[in-house]
Amino acid sequence: MPESAKQREELRLKNSTPNALKRTEFLPVVLIGEGIAVGAVSGVVVLLYRVALKYADEWLAEILNFMKRSPVTIVLWFLILLLLALIVGRLLRWEPLISGSGIPQLEGEMVGKLRQCWWRVIAAKFAGGFLSLMAGLSLGREGPSIQLGAMAGKGVSRLTKRGITEEKFLLTCGASAGLSAAFHAPLAGVMFSLEELHKSFSVSLLVSAMCSSVTADFISAQFLGFEPVFRFQLSQELPVQYYWALLLLGLILGLLGVFYNKTTLKVQQIFQSIPHLNETTRLFIPFLMAGVIGFTLPELLGSGHDLVMDLADGQRALGVLVALLALKFLFSLCSFGSGAPGGIFFPLLVLGSMIGTIFATAGVQYFGMSPEYISNFIILAMAGYFTAIVRAPMTGIILIFEMTGSLSQMLSLAIVSIVAYVVATLLKSEPIYESLLNSLLKRRGVEEPPAGAERVLMEFVIRHGSRAADNKIKEIEWPKDSLIVALQRGEREVLPNGDTYLLPSDTLVVMTPARCEGKVYDEMVQLCYHKAETKPQKEWWERKKKNTAGGGHK
DSSP, X not given: OOSSHHHXXXXXXXXXXXXXXXXXXXXXXXXXXHHHHHHHHHHHHHHHHHHHHHHHHHHHHHHHHHHTTOHHHHHHHHHHHHHHHHHHHHHHHHOGGGSSOSHHHHHHHHTTSOOOOHHHHHHHHHHHHHHHHHHXXXXXXXXXXXXXHHHHHHHHHHHTTOOHHHHHHHHHHHHHHHHHHHHTOXXXXXXXXXXXXXXXXXXXXXXHHHHHHHHHHHHHHHHHOSOOSOOOOOOSOOOGGGHHHHHHHHHHHHHHHHHHHHHHHHHHHHHHHSTTOOTTGGGHHHHHHHHHHHTTOGGGSSSOHHHHHHHTTOOSOHHHHHHHHHHHHHHHHHHHHTTOSOBSHHHHXXXXXXXXXXXXXXXXXXXXXXXXXXXXXXXXXXHHHHHHHHOOHHHHXXXXXXXXXXXXXXXXXXXXXXXXXXXXXXXXXXXXXXXHHHHHHHHHTOOOOOOXXXXXXXXXXXXXXXXXXXXXXXXXXXXXXOEEEEEEETTEEEOXXXXXXXXXXXXXXXXXXXXXXXXXXXXXXXXXXXXXXXXXXXXXXXXXXXXXXXXXXX
């Protein structure tokens, strides 16, 4: 929130109703320039973070080689790990919102339920993520990169005194830039921000996010090159005769994805419920685990990039692969569940690659499949496992082909991802980042932002079969403290009134006070996106069927 009375007053004037509406007339053009600026700033921040983590990996390998020389140095390394845990714990106390990946925190801010101090998050997340990875915790760089990119976007917004509505767009641009710079994946950066964070599509948002993502990717590539993250040697596309295996693989990935979500939340709850453990002492568990693993199975340390590349040779026995998967899974759960700053994004891709390797190795040993297709199944399993857990199939498909540089697997990627998505959906497994956000909000008491005069504009696309579709505006009971200020139908803008008939694919622009943003967002999502009837919706629907008053356009 603004730090001075003068800043608060400036934001209040910027976000008053007339100014907010006037600003939207030029917003698409303005956002392109702002997207490029945010992409440049976010790209630099995430580039520095990637370089820092690269040194962290190198230093960790050198430290472990040195510490293995004698029992005294081994004990010394465990003492250093405890010290690192203490430092990270201090950072968590100073800024609690750096815990975990950072994506749930960003989603909470996007719907108005959390407020992050951009400069504190950048400083603490950068340092905490670096120290956690240098200790060897099984965490990824993608979540922190997305949060760092988004906070850089928020910093640009605050320093240039943008309004709250515009700030949400810049947060989305920063998140796109963060993922793009982290994985050299500009298209996946855009898709993830739209599919997972903003949860709506508009031309102005798409173009600005793309500008930001491409700018960040260009900056990152100038220093780290254009090589994809994974360099697999794929001899050819998977033959049609093996497509039956894709259905089975998708089923397995869907089931294991549901198991991952449930166990991740359970482990997090266990860490939170253990008596006498606080932000610091609960970190001792994964940090000490990293010390033990570092001297026994060092390939399981860190995010696991090198482990994925080693799997493609197909030289490991099936039993060894299963044991490595189980150990990596447990280590990843403890690392993330402790609240250490770091993501689950990349580790879950590593786990998916291990599942794919086990599946393909079993196919080679028991069903006569050619070993040359092991790399194909590694790629397919990464996409399917990601989709089952995050529930963002388009992002998963695009991300994997950008990270691997392979365009020949699109059909098989789509089949595996769709099957995994359907299985996870039928089992009613909530997407992991939504579950983590709900858990975070519950721990924080779901505090609403303080009251103020700021106005926020939100866009919602009416989906087929939703409550809002095929009804007049006056027939719908809209959220209290909300105002429909615009309706976009294709390329044409319709002036909304009570008799305006709402059609599927219409885009509603809704204005609400900032203090009501979270509540209004939740209610609008139920009206515009979901078929499921909540209790208030059922009552409203019954009233409508009885031809009683169905609410008004507020």
